[in-house]
Amino acid sequence: MGNYDANDRGAANDPFSRFWLDLMSKMSGSAFATTAAPTQEETMKRMRQAFFDSWATHCDEFLRSDAFLDVLKKSMDSALAFKQELNEFLTKALHEQQMPARSDTDSIMLVLRSLEDRVLDRIDRLSQRVDGLETAVSGTSTDAATGKRRPKGVPQ
Amino acid sequence: MNATFPSFTPWMTTPDQMQEQWMGFVRKMAHWPKALEVARKVRVGATPSDAVFRVDRLRLLRYFTDVEQRYSTPLLVVFALVNRPYILDLRPGKSVVSHFVNRGFGTYNLDWGIPSDGDRFLNMQDYIEGYLDTVVDQVRKRSGCDQISILGYCMGGSMSAMYTALHPDKVKNLILLAAPVDWSNREYLLAKWTDASIFDVDKLIHVYGNAPADLLQGSFQLLKPVSTMVEKYFSFYENMEDEKFLEDFFAMETWLNDNIPVAGEMFRQFVKYCMQQNLLIQGKLRINGRLVDLRKITCPILNLTATQDHLVPAELSLPFNDAVGSSDRKSINFPAGHIGMAVGTKANRELWPSVCDWLAERSDAV
Numbered sequence: 022m023g024n025y026d027a028n029d030r031g032a033a034n035d036p037f038s039r040f041w042l043d044l045m046s047k048m049s050g051s052a053f054a055t056t057a058a059p060t061q062e063e064t065m066k067r068m069r070q071a072f073f074d075s076w077a078t079h080c081d082e083f084l085r086s087d088a089f090l091d092v093l094k095k096s097m098d099s100a101l102a103f104k105q106e107l108n109e110f111l112t113k114a115l116h117e118q119q120m121p122a123r124s125d126t127d128s129i130m131l132v133l134r135s136l137e138d139r140v141l142d143r144i145d146r147l148s149q150r151v152d153g154l155e156t157a158v159s160g161t162s163t164d165a166a167t168g169k170r171r172p173k174g175v176p177q
Numbered sequence: 178m179n180a181t182f183p184s185f186t187p188w189m190t191t192p193d194q195m196q197e198q199w200m201g202f203v204r205k206m207a208h209w210p211k212a213l214e215v216a217r218k219v220r221v222g223a224t225p226s227d228a229v230f231r232v233d234r235l236r237l238l239r240y241f242t243d244v245e246q247r248y249s250t251p252l253l254v255v256f257a258l259v260n261r262p263y264i265l266d267l268r269p270g271k272s273v274v275s276h277f278v279n280r281g282f283g284t285y286n287l288d289w290g291i292p293s294d295g296d297r298f299l300n301m302q303d304y305i306e307g308y309l310d311t312v313v314d315q316v317r318k319r320s321g322c323d324q325i326s327i328l329g330y331c332m333g334g335s336m337s338a339m340y341t342a343l344h345p346d347k348v349k350n351l352i353l354l355a356a357p358v359d360w361s362n363r364e365y366l367l368a369k370w371t372d373a374s375i376f377d378v379d380k381l382i383h384v385y386g387n388a389p390a391d392l393l394q395g396s397f398q399l400l401k402p403v404s405t406m407v408e409k410y411f412s413f414y415e416n417m418e419d420e421k422f423l424e425d426f427f428a429m430e431t432w433l434n435d436n437i438p439v440a441g442e443m444f445r446q447f448v449k450y451c452m453q454q455n456l457l458i459q460g461k462l463r464i465n466g467r468l469v470d471l472r473k474i475t476c477p478i479l480n481l482t483a484t485q486d487h488l489v490p491a492e493l494s495l496p497f498n499d500a501v502g503s504s505d506r507k508s509i510n511f512p513a514g515h516i517g518m519a520v521g522t523k524a525n526r527e528l529w530p531s532v533c534d535w536l537a538e539r540s541d542a543v
Binding site: 061069073076077080081084085090093094097098101104105108123126127130131134 | 190194294295297298366369370374375376377380381383384385386399400401402403404407408411
């Protein structure tokens, strides 16, 4: 599966030749099937389906190949590098105009989340202490709150 | 004369046949305005529902019907973060939700909403220990039950499994539908593309913030390019005079093109910890500092997989049954595709009634 080489021009291994031979054998096989289709339209449909099946098989083979994975990686890396450059340029342009950029709002979001974590941790510790005190007084335990973010929500 | 042609020269057409094909083409073209009218009027969602709870962008939908409620144990449907959840209630006759509603289950659906740029830092902890836990508590409160049933689809199934492992006391029954839990098989296509050596998810999220909807949709389409980009339109052309087909086709297209981004940090953690490092099935995944131990799941399990699923092959889901601590566990490998499990005619006729039976046996009656 991983031996897809677009530069391989050997008749037996050339991907296109393999695809073409497979395609023609399947299409002609479907056209001259022993269980002959009742109508010409049905025959054409069978041939078309054979074509699609063969095409799909070879697409799948190509999409798994090292050649495609290499192209995928390179194109992703390039696209991300370009987008990063663009982000940096836009940030710089906005800062030059004394305007906030996305990186600034991201920083604020991170500070808020960190603050929220610290408050929740604090509440968690306090809850555990209260729980401990209640247990000591009444001998029963209540569920201590956990330090997870629990959005409150609005019943409709 | 014509009858002998197909078996010898099927590609040779007689003048009569050419004329017939031409007339067929003209008929179809004449039908275009009607097809566009159907596309314009297409409606998604088959079962009436109300949003009974909201938090941030999330909505909890409660389905209602004239059918008397027969089971007190409610069912919560948890869909993936990648697309919209109405695929489970697409159209009359193609609605998973309607099966449960019509059998008398109090049925809820969790709509995660569309994350904005500001939601990029929402992570697994926020979604599972935050949103999902809040919604489960809300469903428990509204139904007056200590435990609920959960049906998780695709990524929503993985998240439901994680949640159940962390809160086994709140879940009475767990149904997973095409839900990946074990990514050790690296031969399937998505695993190859998301391999750490190819796909730098850290950089993607750093640069884009959220996982872009177009990237996700493009990747899913590229998994089966001939089917999604060629065959589908041939099928459309051939059936464009069939109004029922057009309604289903456009409803499906509406859903397929209604893609949403995934919150960046959540996507990064899911890809990295689950798809690349496969921590969930190994019992090494931590959420909020707590280990997600699937052995703690002891409730009845129904694991539904699809034989022709190119997105989540059955081998990604089936190991779940061996990883849990439940003694009551069952799996059904149904002949359908990933989406066909929800909207396929056969699945709606054969699979979902039996899933309702399974759930009814394990739910408390009113």
